[in-house]
Amino acid sequence: MKKTIHFREVTNNGTGYWGLIGILGLIVAIGLGATYYMEHHGHYVTGMNNQIVWGIPHVFAVFLIVAASGALNVASIGSVFGKAPYKPLAPLSGLLAVTLLIGGLAILVLDLGRPDRLIVAMTYYNFKSIFAWNIILYNGFIAIVAVYLWMLMDPSKKQYSSTVGFFAFLWRLILTTGTGSIFGFIVARQAYDAAIMAPLFVVMSFSFGLAIYLLVLMAGMKWTGRPLGDALLRRLKNLLGVFVGGVLYFVLAYHLTNLYATEHHGYEHFLLLGGGIYTQLFWIGQILIGSLIPLAMLYHPGLGRSRTAIGWACALVILGGLTQMYTIIIGGQAYPLVLFPGMEVSSSFYDGVVAEYSPALPEFLLGIGGFGIALIAVALAVKVLPFMPQTLEDAVADPHHGGATDAAAGKAA
Amino acid sequence: MTRLFKPLQSLVLAVGMAFLAIPLLAGAEVPRPDIPQANARYSEAQGCVEPTEEMRKNHMEYILHQRDETMRQGVRTKQYSLEECINCHVPKPESGKIVRSDSKEHFCSSCHSYAAVKIDCFSCHRDTPMPDAEPGMHRLGGGKGHHFTETETELTADVLRAATEEGLQ
Amino acid sequence: MSEHVDTSRRRFIGGTAGAAAGMSIAPGVFLNQVAQAKPADQPVTSENRWGMLIDTNKCGDGCDACVRGCMEENGWGDINDSEPHSAPEQKAQWIRIVELRDTRTGYAHQLPLMCQHCKHPPCVDVCPTGASMKRADGIVLVDKHICIGCRYCMMACPYKARSFIHEDLQDQLVVAPRGKGTVESCTLCVHRVDRDGADAVPACAEACAAEGHDAFVFGDLNDPNSEISRQLALHGGTEIRADLGLDLGVRYRGI
Numbered sequence: 071m072k073k074t075i076h077f078r079e080v081t082n083n084g085t086g087y088w089g090l091i092g093i094l095g096l097i098v099a100i101g102l103g104a105t106y107y108m109e110h111h112g113h114y115v116t117g118m119n120n121q122i123v124w125g126i127p128h129v130f131a132v133f134l135i136v137a138a139s140g141a142l143n144v145a146s147i148g149s150v151f152g153k154a155p156y157k158p159l160a161p162l163s164g165l166l167a168v169t170l171l172i173g174g175l176a177i178l179v180l181d182l183g184r185p186d187r188l189i190v191a192m193t194y195y196n197f198k199s200i201f202a203w204n205i206i207l208y209n210g211f212i213a214i215v216a217v218y219l220w221m222l223m224d225p226s227k228k229q230y231s232s233t234v235g236f237f238a239f240l241w242r243l244i245l246t247t248g249t250g251s252i253f254g255f256i257v258a259r260q261a262y263d264a265a266i267m268a269p270l271f272v273v274m275s276f277s278f279g280l281a282i283y284l285l286v287l288m289a290g291m292k293w294t295g296r297p298l299g300d301a302l303l304r305r306l307k308n309l310l311g312v313f314v315g316g317v318l319y320f321v322l323a324y325h326l327t328n329l330y331a332t333e334h335h336g337y338e339h340f341l342l343l344g345g346g347i348y349t350q351l352f353w354i355g356q357i358l359i360g361s362l363i364p365l366a367m368l369y370h371p372g373l374g375r376s377r378t379a380i381g382w383a384c385a386l387v388i389l390g391g392l393t394q395m396y397t398i399i400i401g402g403q404a405y406p407l408v409l410f411p412g413m414e415v416s417s418s419f420y421d422g423v424v425a426e427y428s429p430a431l432p433e434f435l436l437g438i439g440g441f442g443i444a445l446i447a448v449a450l451a452v453k454v455l456p457f458m459p460q461t462l463e464d465a466v467a468d469p470h471h472g473g474a475t476d477a478a479a480g481k482a483a
Numbered sequence: 484m485t486r487l488f489k490p491l492q493s494l495v496l497a498v499g500m501a502f503l504a505i506p507l508l509a510g511a512e513v514p515r516p517d518i519p520q521a522n523a524r525y526s527e528a529q530g531c532v533e534p535t536e537e538m539r540k541n542h543m544e545y546i547l548h549q550r551d552e553t554m555r556q557g558v559r560t561k562q563y564s565l566e567e568c569i570n571c572h573v574p575k576p577e578s579g580k581i582v583r584s585d586s587k588e589h590f591c592s593s594c595h596s597y598a599a600v601k602i603d604c605f606s607c608h609r610d611t612p613m614p615d616a617e618p619g620m621h622r623l624g625g626g627k628g629h630h631f632t633e634t635e636t637e638l639t640a641d642v643l644r645a646a647t648e649e650g651l652q
Numbered sequence: 653m654s655e656h657v658d659t660s661r662r663r664f665i666g667g668t669a670g671a672a673a674g675m676s677i678a679p680g681v682f683l684n685q686v687a688q689a690k691p692a693d694q695p696v697t698s699e700n701r702w703g704m705l706i707d708t709n710k711c712g713d714g715c716d717a718c719v720r721g722c723m724e725e726n727g728w729g730d731i732n733d734s735e736p737h738s739a740p741e742q743k744a745q746w747i748r749i750v751e752l753r754d755t756r757t758g759y760a761h762q763l764p765l766m767c768q769h770c771k772h773p774p775c776v777d778v779c780p781t782g783a784s785m786k787r788a789d790g791i792v793l794v795d796k797h798i799c800i801g802c803r804y805c806m807m808a809c810p811y812k813a814r815s816f817i818h819e820d821l822q823d824q825l826v827v828a829p830r831g832k833g834t835v836e837s838c839t840l841c842v843h844r845v846d847r848d849g850a851d852a853v854p855a856c857a858e859a860c861a862a863e864g865h866d867a868f869v870f871g872d873l874n875d876p877n878s879e880i881s882r883q884l885a886l887h888g889g890t891e892i893r894a895d896l897g898l899d900l901g902v903r904y905r906g907i
């Protein structure tokens with residue numbers, strides 16, 4: 071009785087599609103131009119300095135990398151946890167995971183002091199470095215997800231897809247933990263010296279990845295004139311709500327444990343109360359705009375049914391996620407290192423003062439360019455390969471209309 | 484099989500020969516690089532620290548080897564050190580002429596721009612001799628000059644000799 | 653070997669073992685003295701561990717002679733106009749004077765802060781390419797040949813000892829190659845250490861002594877008879893943020 075779902079390449083050929091490709095291409099081109107400008111002159115044309123060594127590009131890059139592993143979640147719920155309604159969503163989820171990761175890595179590489187030495191990064195490895203491990207994790211992720219996609223999309227290999235899917239799921243957990251550990255290993259900085267950093271990154275990835283996925287799915291189905299069922303969408307948006315709540319919970323836990331440890335009081339006070347821009351970004355950007363408002367929208371009985379509202383909620387989660395990255399990455403660096411506890415310190419090298427950072431335009435352009443790379447890759451890929459299902463009508467995709475399984479899926483993930 | 488192979492073979496040959504001819508034709512337009520003279524010779528018999536042909540082909544190997552030994556192990560012999568390359572091959576600033584690595588008159592660039600091989604040395608290393616480069620240390624005279632690899636025994640022997648001389652004075 | 657001793661070499665030898673040449677009679681004494689400064693073609697070994705002891709009580713109020721000494725020696729900073737385009741927050745600082753004031757007692761003093769040449773350096777642990785490295789003799793350096801400018805080491809260093817170069821440089825000094833897109837920090841005047849061994853005096857220490865403050869002692873922490881080891885045995889020394897357990901090569905007194 072159950073109808074099977076067919077996947078088809080996108081056949082749009084009009085100005086809509088090519089216009090989208092054109093806009094995304096322009097964004098990528100501008101990003102590359104900005105990179106050329108920064109690398110040609112050197113980083114003095116950016117807002118980065120010897121205090122804030124990782125700036126806006128890293129905010130975007132880490133966000134995309136974290137979101138990439140989260141985007142794979144939808145597929146994992148389908149193949150690893152056997153939730154049937156999620157299965158037709160899997161190919162797009164895998165695709166998005168790869169392209170977001172590539173977008174993020176591109177930013178990271180283009181912001182190096184010596185991007186021309188990429189080959190060095192690939193040939194010289196310091197195996198003690200979590201950074202070097204991450205390079206391996208990222209490449210492995212792309213490879214595994216590529217194999218996974220092949221298994222999913224080649225009918226003769228279907229039977230392997232859940233095994234490979236399980237591997238991919240494990241790998242993405244390790245990958246996000248690794249990304250979180252980049253910060254967790256920095257013992258000397260008050261903001262990062264916390265074991266909770268790695269799990270926090272994992273829930274963040276769930277939330278950001280799903281938000282991007284949902285937006286891409288809704289736009290993709292709409293623009294190609296394919297139906298997307300309300301019940302399926304409700305499932306996904308409820309899941310997003312669970313994840314956003316999860317991030318909120320871990321943020322709370324992070325700050326509470328920090329407040330418990332006396333040596334971190336200074337940083338907590340800085341971020342939560344007296345940190346100026348960082349405090350505002352934390353409360354207004356991350357907590358209010360990035361968590362509470364989207365939560366309310368997603369669970370509001372009326373708004374929760376509106377696709378526009380769901381789309382906006384996703385956009386706010388993404389915005390809030392970028393803000394959260396900003397407070398973690400930039401705020402964590404801005405707060406001065408504590409070298410002499412109990413002493414007031416000052417120096418020509420900005421010891422003891424909150425570091426200044428005013429990001430320059432090219433940094434933003436590079437970061438947005440990373441998004442452009444990820445999205446243009448998706449737009450091109452869905453045209454040449456059948457990543458998108460022809461229909462996601464409820465009758466086909468989600469015959470049981472179950473609301474009860476949502477919570478279970480959320481917990482399992 | 485063979486019949487197909489024959490014409491293919493001749494096609495490959497023809498294309499190959501055409502490619503070989505390109506440098507010959509191009510040679511007519513691009514003048515051979517004008518490689519600046521070094522400030523001195525390594526020895527009566529030999530211009531550079533190894534025979535010139537060897538240096539043309541493999542200078543990067545020597546420099547690379549020296550680079551890692553100096554950087555990581557503190558080995559500071561001078562024979563293959565970049566500092567000495569520059570001291571000998573690039574005009575000194577006090578000669579009134581400053582030749583930078585982006586100029587074709589710079590020894591390294593004269594050839595590298597011709598061969599279109601990017602040099603990655605001079606973003607960090609200076610491309611001219613130090614203004615105060617001590618003439619005794621850095622100008623190659625005849626004989627061995629400073630181009631020796633100082634082993635412990637040699638040094639000891641030298642110190643001993645110096646001491647004996649001083650003692651005899 | 654050539655038959656004569658040419659003058660340039662005499663000068664070279666004079667710098668290292670000349671003092672010994674005057675007083676020695678027996679060849680054996682020579683061998684010892686020569687072994688002090690490593691021959692140029694020998695690699696450094698873990699027999700030595702170079703370090704510094706800084707007595708902040710001797711550090712003159714408002715004095716920054718060591719900082720200027722380092723700038724002169726290594727070519728960074730305003731006196732060399734080395735990074736004209738970079739904003740002050742972007743310019744490199746290999747060594748800086750940190751002023752301290754105890755919030756309870758009001759006691760104020762200052763100290764020079766630079767790379768502490770950690771025995772377990774976080775910068776080395778995190779560097780993806782191995783550009784951040786520790787030599788066998790304990791000196792921590794950046795191998796700018798393979799540094800990709802990711803700045804992770806700067807994030808990881810607890811002492812903010814490192815700087816990133818934000819623009820093209822020109823006319824660097826031979827002893828201190830440095831350039832755009834790579835990271836740098838205090839080298840403990842490694843070129844002097846390689847030349848003079850235990851007799852080496854880093855530029856900061858030299859400048860401090862010239863100013864009459866003499867706050868620095870450079871030497872071999874592995875040699876119990878070195879001046880630095882004896883002073884540490886006698887008066888002790890503090891490591892900044894000793895709680896991190898990094899076993900620093902630079903120790904302080906008076907903080």
Ligand code: SF4
Binds near residue numbers: 767769776808811814
């Ligand atoms: S002080 Fe900083 S730069 Fe120096 S060795 Fe320690 S961690 Fe590395």
Ligand code: SF4
Binds near residue numbers: 780794795800834
């Ligand atoms: S900036 Fe250079 S030295 Fe520092 S961690 Fe990156 S590659 Fe290593």
